[in-house]
Amino acid sequence: MTLDTTARQSLFTEARTANRFLPTPVAPHLLSELYDLMKWGPTSMNACPARLIFLTSPDARARLRPALFDGNVARARSAPVIAVIGHDLEFFDHLPRLFPVAPQNKQLFEDNETAAQITAFRNASMQGAYLIMAARAVGLNCGPMSGFDNAAVDQAFFAGTRIKSNFLCALGYADTSKAYPRADRFAFEEVCQVL
Numbered sequence: 001m002t003l004d005t006t007a008r009q010s011l012f013t014e015a016r017t018a019n020r021f022l023p024t025p026v027a028p029h030l031l032s033e034l035y036d037l038m039k040w041g042p043t044s045m046n047a048c049p050a051r052l053i054f055l056t057s058p059d060a061r062a063r064l065r066p067a068l069f070d071g072n073v074a075r076a077r078s079a080p081v082i083a084v085i086g087h088d089l090e091f092f093d094h095l096p097r098l099f100p101v102a103p104q105n106k107q108l109f110e111d112n113e114t115a116a117q118i119t120a121f122r123n124a125s126m127q128g129a130y131l132i133m134a135a136r137a138v139g140l141n142c143g144p145m146s147g148f149d150n151a152a153v154d155q156a157f158f159a160g161t162r163i164k165s166n167f168l169c170a171l172g173y174a175d176t177s178k179a180y181p182r183a184d185r186f187a188f189e190e191v192c193q194v195l
Helices: 005-013 028-038 058-067 070-078 091-098 103-110 113-137 150-157
Strands: 050-055 081-088 141-145 163-172
Touching: 005 113, 028 113, 050 058, 050 113, 050 163, 058 070, 058 081, 058 150, 070 141, 070 163, 081 113, 081 150, 091 103, 091 113, 103 113, 113 141, 113 163, 150 163
Parallel strands: none
Antiparallel strands: 050 081, 081 163, 141 163
């Protein structure tokens, strides 16, 4: 299946990172729809290590504020939803269910903490990218952020768990009057090789 021009524009060429958001609330069903799309993106051995927390209440958002770097405070404050994308360092406990063709692969990670950490981080990062594309597909704008104190976010939202924060993503409806000018991208010839 090939996407038409309008779909490609919505997902890629016309989509923009949102710097500020309108005060329009995000309907809770959109967060569920977003997840129901993103969960189908591929991960290694169908590991699915991403864990999400959608911060919508004033209390939850207030708990996030001390962890944000100054440059992200205004974006986060204006967004009706902040997604905390984390990764489960013991994702492998679920491999017998999620990868039943080779349930023994759980052992590969139980016995190798480095491999588990790398796999969890890499695949949850991919799932975070799927979240962005899924959010765009359901009509939301995104403002991904890495400017925050991971340890503070982990303490505020994942204390006592095996989950670590990866990145944050503001979600809502962009205030396009606050958009930055469109930045350049590399051309194919600058960064790609065909061997």
